[in-house]
Amino acid sequence: MTTSVRPPRLLKTLGSLALALGLTAALAACGPASGTTAEAPAASSSTDSGVWPRTITHELGDTTIPVQPKKVVSTSLTLTGTLLAIDAPVFATAAGTPGNGLDKSGFFDQWGPVADKRGVEVLYPNLELDLEAVTAAKPDLIVISVTGADSTKDAYDALSKIAPTIALNYSTQSWEDIATKLGPALGLEKNVESTISDFSAKIAEAKAKIVKPAGDVQAIVFNGAQEDAAFALPSGPHNALLTELGLPLTNPEFPGDKPDASARKDFQFVSAENSVISLVAPTVLLVSADDATKEKLIAAAPFANIPALNGGTVIPLGLNSFRIDYYSALEVANTLVNALRA
Numbered sequence: 001m002t003t004s005v006r007p008p009r010l011l012k013t014l015g016s017l018a019l020a021l022g023l024t025a026a027l028a029a030c031g032p033a034s035g036t037t038a039e040a041p042a043a044s045s046s047t048d049s050g051v052w053p054r055t056i057t058h059e060l061g062d063t064t065i066p067v068q069p070k071k072v073v074s075t076s077l078t079l080t081g082t083l084l085a086i087d088a089p090v091f092a093t094a095a096g097t098p099g100n101g102l103d104k105s106g107f108f109d110q111w112g113p114v115a116d117k118r119g120v121e122v123l124y125p126n127l128e129l130d131l132e133a134v135t136a137a138k139p140d141l142i143v144i145s146v147t148g149a150d151s152t153k154d155a156y157d158a159l160s161k162i163a164p165t166i167a168l169n170y171s172t173q174s175w176e177d178i179a180t181k182l183g184p185a186l187g188l189e190k191n192v193e194s195t196i197s198d199f200s201a202k203i204a205e206a207k208a209k210i211v212k213p214a215g216d217v218q219a220i221v222f223n224g225a226q227e228d229a230a231f232a233l234p235s236g237p238h239n240a241l242l243t244e245l246g247l248p249l250t251n252p253e254f255p256g257d258k259p260d261a262s263a264r265k266d267f268q269f270v271s272a273e274n275s276v277i278s279l280v281a282p283t284v285l286l287v288s289a290d291d292a293t294k295e296k297l298i299a300a301a302p303f304a305n306i307p308a309l310n311g312g313t314v315i316p317l318g319l320n321s322f323r324i325d326y327y328s329a330l331e332v333a334n335t336l337v338n339a340l341r342a
Helices: 077-085 112-117 131-137 153-162 175-186 189-209 237-244 272-278 291-299 326-340
Strands: 054-058 061-065 072-074 090-094 121-124 141-145 165-168 217-221 229-232 267-270 283-286 313-316
Touching (some): 054 165, 054 175, 072 077, 077 090, 077 141, 077 175, 077 326, 121 131, 131 153, 141 153, 153 165, 175 189, 175 237, 175 326, 189 237, 217 237, 229 272, 237 326, 283 291, 291 313
Parallel strands (some): 072 090, 072 141, 090 121, 141 165, 217 283
Antiparallel strands (some): 217 229, 229 267
């Protein structure tokens, strides 16, 4: 009998946005050509010497991995991007519903071609956990998330009976932090070091091309004049990337809105009324957004007097910028280079 677990939505207006990530443009001289998907640098599938078994401490406890994993499954669509970036032996991954930033397999657009090239299979569709499918895959390591729409933390015990399982929280860490934690569990520390080094070089090159606008910077998911907005927080992965690019986020104040009960570290959800009050920076970056989203903000009467629309700057970061991994981070960097080039 198939056991299904549907992770709860974080916010109905963000349901499709959480599944929007991609790599669609070039980072001149340091990124992929337009229309292509960036492959992380080949690291010769290096395996660090070391003693197995290894005990890995993670978000839900300690897990002993008896031998170096050769067949990994991921129940987290978001974490799969980082696994692919470090050349982990991903056999199968949970998939979403095609559309809204996902390809025909339900993989994120930015790494879908990489997954196809490596023969990654769909573990189960629609982010609905299928324990029978996980069992049938016969993995020697399972990677899960404890946050987001792809979280399967409630099934940790059941998954751990199938294979060693490690749990990670991508809402509080950069993709580099996640990769660094995955390295020892996979015996791929050298791959991680090489991938992060390559990425850092590309980001440094992008930073050199960006002219930082005067004043503070804020980043939000704008859902419309009458809808709640989501403000990216300084403690989240968006700020980690933006800081590397020389555009650190301002720590915003949210009059009238209490912190979420979930104590999320990546986004603060703010009512439409208080979003107007809180959006005070002269530079606003629109997450999971394109030019059409920018036009909606411009046309939204309640926001007519915000500084960014009165002599400031509004920059859409792309429809695939909600979750940050190796691939989507390069897209964001490219977008900012094009918008703020020296």
